[in-house]
Amino acid sequence: MQTRAIPSAGLPFRKMHGAGNDFVILDSRGMAPVVTPALARAIGDRHRGVGFDQLAEIRDGENTDISLDFWNSDGSRAGACGNATRCVASEWMAETGRDSVTIRTTRGVLRGEMRGTEVWVNMGPPVLDWASVPLARDVDLLHLPIEGDPVAVGMGNPHAVFFVDDIGAVDVAARGASVEHDPLYPQATNVEFVEVRSRDEVRMRVWERGTGITLACGSGACAVAVAAHQRGLTERHIRMEVDGGWLELDWREDGVWMTGPVARVFDGVLSPEIGA
Numbered sequence: 001m002q003t004r005a006i007p008s009a010g011l012p013f014r015k016m017h018g019a020g021n022d023f024v025i026l027d028s029r030g031m032a033p034v035v036t037p038a039l040a041r042a043i044g045d046r047h048r049g050v051g052f053d054q055l056a057e058i059r060d061g062e063n064t065d066i067s068l069d070f071w072n073s074d075g076s077r078a079g080a081c082g083n084a085t086r087c088v089a090s091e092w093m094a095e096t097g098r099d100s101v102t103i104r105t106t107r108g109v110l111r112g113e114m115r116g117t118e119v120w121v122n123m124g125p126p127v128l129d130w131a132s133v134p135l136a137r138d139v140d141l142l143h144l145p146i147e148g149d150p151v152a153v154g155m156g157n158p159h160a161v162f163f164v165d166d167i168g169a170v171d172v173a174a175r176g177a178s179v180e181h182d183p184l185y186p187q188a189t190n191v192e193f194v195e196v197r198s199r200d201e202v203r204m205r206v207w208e209r210g211t212g213i214t215l216a217c218g219s220g221a222c223a224v225a226v227a228a229h230q231r232g233l234t235e236r237h238i239r240m241e242v243d244g245g246w247l248e249l250d251w252r253e254d255g256v257w258m259t260g261p262v263a264r265v266f267d268g269v270l271s272p273e274i275g276a
């Protein structure tokens with residue numbers, strides 16, 4: 001698709017985070033998209049750019065209120081980003097005074113809702129067939145042939161969920177980086193490590209595909225809720241402590257719902273030179 005150039009007056013952006021998972025948000029409604037892989041990498045550089053875990057570009061809705069495209073800091077595309085979806089849903093509902101929003105993403109239409117002061121988003125039903133996760137071959141998704149016996153779940157992006165006895169003993173960087181590119185995942189994978197504390201509470205740490213360790217991962221949290229329930233370890237509605245705070249997940253008939261904190265950090269204008 002044809003992208004537009006950064007305007008000479010600069011490119012306005014908003015910085016937000018959801019439980020410490022941080023985002024640059026660009027608004028391209030009514031315009032051609034601006035993000036290219038190179039621009040995503042430049043903005044994502046924490047020394048020479050702004051820095052983010054994901055970049056979210058708001059686009060015009062297609063029979064929805066808005067559309068959202070997601071990018072990782074290495075310039076790759078992410079099919080889903082739960083925490084950025086919560087952030088954008090929260091802003092959109094605050095700006096319009098409405099209490100629900102529909103958002104088109106590459107995985108389909110997602111719904112956000114205000115419930116009191118909580119912003120909930122439905123991240124959609126989990127993908128539980130091997131070809132759509134996607135995996136390289138037909139294997140048991142509940143017991144992947146990878147050391148550590150992870151569970152595979154798709155949430156519009158791939159996940160490998162490991163259950164561990166002591167999360168403090170896991171070298172998330174080393175293990176995450178190695179599993180991210182396991183040949184069983186032809187498009188690489190996000191990697192979650194989970195210690196189950198009770199039937200309604202878990203602790204999770206994450207290595208995100210294309211980004212590395214982050215303080216939270218919304219789609220990863222949804223994948224964990226699904227994997228833990230499928231393994232018979234938890235109920236469908238759980239609380240999850242991540243490095244950046246707490247999330248709440250509820251796997252219902254219509255999809256995996258999630259809530260947690262969102263915060264606007266600052267607004268800024270990117271210099272046109274950033275893309276040069």
Ligand SMILES: N[C@@H](CCC[C@H](N)C(=O)O)C(=O)O
Nearest residue numbers: 078081082083157217218219
């Ligand atoms: N932080 C995100 C998910 C990030 C996407 C991921 N790195 C990918 O490439 O799939 C979230 O909150 O879901």
